[in-house]
Each structure stands twice: as structure tokens, then as C-alpha cells.
Amino acid sequence: MISQSESKSSQETPVLEIKGLVKKFGQRTVLKNISLCFAKGKTTAIIGPSGCGKTVLIKHLICLLRPSTGEVLFKGQRIDELDESALAPIRTRIGFLFQAGALFDSLTVRENILFPVRQHQKGPAFKDADDLVRNKLTMVGLDGFQDYYPANLSGGQQKRVALARAIALDPEVILYDEPTTGLDPIRSDIINELILKLQRELAVTSVVVTHDMKSAYKIADRIIMLHDGNVIVDGDADHVKNHTHPIVQQFIHGRLSEEDLASLNVSSF
């Protein structure tokens, strides 16, 4: 592993940290001894080919999955050993944008955004519900959509509503699982701009799983590439672009290897 930012990261306060993370599903090892720190206020993109364990890694950061071995820490506190009820207050400080939005289809946009608020804030704070919903929807450019159901929204709008829900409790960290997947280039760029805007305005720490290199270059202070369960690159955009590892170059330029072409019975051109 080549880690340009390792020394720099170690001097900053890690909001999230994983140590020696190994994740196995049955006999298959998806993540192999991964250690990473995520510094406060920075945006980190985790890239890699489909099936390399990016989503598995990000789900460990909020303990939706538990490590086979290794540790997950939030602000220095080990969280992977906590039970679900002890994790609840920590999870309210971390927003998660799911790949397909994961909006509750039986609830309106307003009810979706208010869901975490209703679960965790009662009494006077809850009286400002309408203002809160309007405020969050304005941030993602969808004010006026309060009474829509998710089924009546486009894919891009659903992701923006999901983002509004993810920031409903003003989290310190936002985790994005492939936020631009399935969107056209214009909608993808809207999401990218929103991620940048949230980082600027809320100073949140962001971890973005993506295989969209354009998005990674635009939003990330740091890019980590996973391959075969290991981190093979860790650095800024220039570091990744200039990296000599053939797998890195293939991935960032979207090129197939000779073996891949041979397996498809297609000759190189």
C-alpha cells in the first residue's frame, strides 16, 4: 500500500477510524486487514471496481455490518462492540445516504425527512418541524416537494430527498454509498455540488463510496482505492492520477486488461 496522506492524516483528529478490519462472509474474505483514519472536515472518496468491498467498508463505519476481526472507532470510542441501543446516539451523529436512497415509500417526503427527528427529538424542538423540513429541502433544491411520495420523484430527486433526510439531525459525518450511480451526468453533477455545498456550509466529514472518477476528482480531498479487499492507493487526486500501479491506471481510465479481453474473446484494438 502506498500512503501519501498517512503522515498528514495522523496529525489531524480522526473522526472515524478503522484498525485491522477483516470481513468474511462464509469462506470468502471481502476486506483484508484494512486500517484507515478519516480526518475531521475532509471528504474522502473510496473507489474501486464493483464487488471489491467498498459498500461493505462504508457500512462498517456506522456498524450496519460488524467486523470479523478488527476495530471501528468514532472519535476515539470503539463502537463495533456496542449493542444496537448503545449505538443509537452515535448513529444520530452520522448521516448515511444509501445507494438507492432507501426512502420509506409509504411516507411522504416531509415524513421521510422528519423520521429521524421524530425518533430522537421530542417536545419543543419538534414544533419547528415545518421549518426544518423546508430548510433541509431548500438545501437540496427541492422545497415545495414536501407532500410528494418517493414513487412520484425521479431517481435524482429521490437521492436529494434521501440526502435531506441524512442531514435532518445535523450530523458531523455523512457517508455516501455511490451517490451518483444510476444518474445522468447533469444529475450526477447536482449531487456532487450538493456534497461540496454541505461540506462548505456544515463542515461535515464525508466518506463517499463511488466508482465515478469524475465525481471523485471533483469532491474528494483524499482518494482511497480498494482492490481485492486491500487498499492499493491512498492519496489526493494528483497522486492517484499519476500512480503507476496498472490496476489503478486501468480503473481510472476505464480500460480492460488483456486478460479481461481474452476472457470475452475480444481482441484489443
Added chain:
Amino acid sequence: MLMAIGARTLQFFEDTGQFARFGSQALGCSVRCLFRSHAYGLVSTQINAIGVRSVPVIMITGAFVGMTLAIQAYDQLASMGMEEHLGVLINLSVVKELGPVLAAVMLAGRIGGALTAELGTMNVTEQIDAIRSMGTDPVRYLVVPRVMACLLLTPVLIIYADLLGVLGGAMVSFAHLGINGRAYWDFSAHGVAMWDLGIGVIKGFFFGGAIATVSCYKGFTCKEGAHGVGQACTEAFVLSFISILVLDFGLAVAAKAIYQSFWPIRSIVG
């Protein structure tokens, strides 16, 4: 071969353990939610979806059970000159056994399938993970209202099935078979006790709890994709159906034992 048997056995015990853990978690949360008024709103929504909308199908089931029993039992009783006892046979069968069991089977198909499909779809679209990621216990938010609604409503729905079964049986007996109404009701009143009715209704609590827990568990653990959801729905119905039959047998044995234990006391009091 031995390894395959061993692996299947281990898988069976793992699944059973997971189900037991899920069930105990749902039960524990349900008891706690009884003392939290804000949970009542969620239960009320489920009562409408699960209970109110099931009333017509349950009433139809009960009515046809009673009517069919009348048609089928009449010839045997008439050949012994006991056709006026038809009411006892119909009403006892309906309130004690057929009403509760067939109503529960109907609910397992209508409610169980819907619960598994709804929660299974939420599972594969990561909505359940989304609930967890926001610091909310999905068992408390999704399972408890459904279990409580089923626990509360299955006995009530069984009463509806019983009522329509009794009326359906009486209607066919009077209008089609020409049984004397007075004798029909007199023999029924003599042969069917509150105990019999109570046992049928009590069965409803157990059937409702089993249907809801099994269906929610299958939804929570369903595999990816449309096939996974479909398979979970089928498994939920089959498992609910078997649970109803097993519980029915167990409750019949327990009810008989209790009845026999208290029968002498009842005679003394009476």
C-alpha cells in the same frame, strides 16, 4: 454426505436460534411499548391495515364453514334420528376448532403474506438498514406494531368468524334442511359452553402472535431480489400454517388438561 447432513443440522439450529432471538426481542419490545403512549399511533395504523380490512374475508370464511358443516353433517345425524342435534355439532365445531383455525389460516395468507412482502421489500431496498442507520430499532418500529395488532385482533376476528359460522349453519339448517329452530337453539345452548367459546378465542392470541412473528422474521431475513421476496412469502405462509396446526394441537391438549382439572371444582360450585 455426512458433511452435508452436519451442515444442514447446524444451519437448522442457527436459524432456530435466530428466530428465537427475534421472537424474544419482539416480545420484549411489545411489553415495553405497552407503557409508551407514542407507540399506540403505529399500532393503530396496523390495526386498520391488518384487522379492519380482514373483516369481510374472515366473515365469508366463517359463514361458509358453518353452511358446509350443516350440509355435510345432516345426513349422518338424520340417519340416527338426531337431526335436531345438528346445532350442537355445527356450533361446537365452529367456535372451538374450525372457526379459529380456518380464520387463522386465512389471516396467515392475507396478513402474513402482506407483512412478509412489505418487510422483505423494505429489507432488499435497504429501508430497514436506513432505519438502523438513523439510530432506531427496526424491530421496535416495524415489528412490534404488527405483532401487537395481530395479538389484539386475531381473537376479535375469530369472534367474527364464529358469529358468521353460527349464523351460516343456522340459516342452512332452517331454510334448506327444515330443522326446527327452537330445538336447534336449545340443544346448542345445552351443548356449547362459554368454555368452548373462550378456548377458541384464546387460541387467537397464540395464532396471531405466531403469524406476525413468523411473517416479520421471514421479511427481515429474506434474500435479495424479487425471487427472494417471493420465496420468503411462501416460506412465511407454510411456516405460519404449520405453527397454527402445532399450536392448535398443543392448546387442545392443554385446554383438555385444564378442563379436566377444574371440572370437579365446577361441579361443586354449580
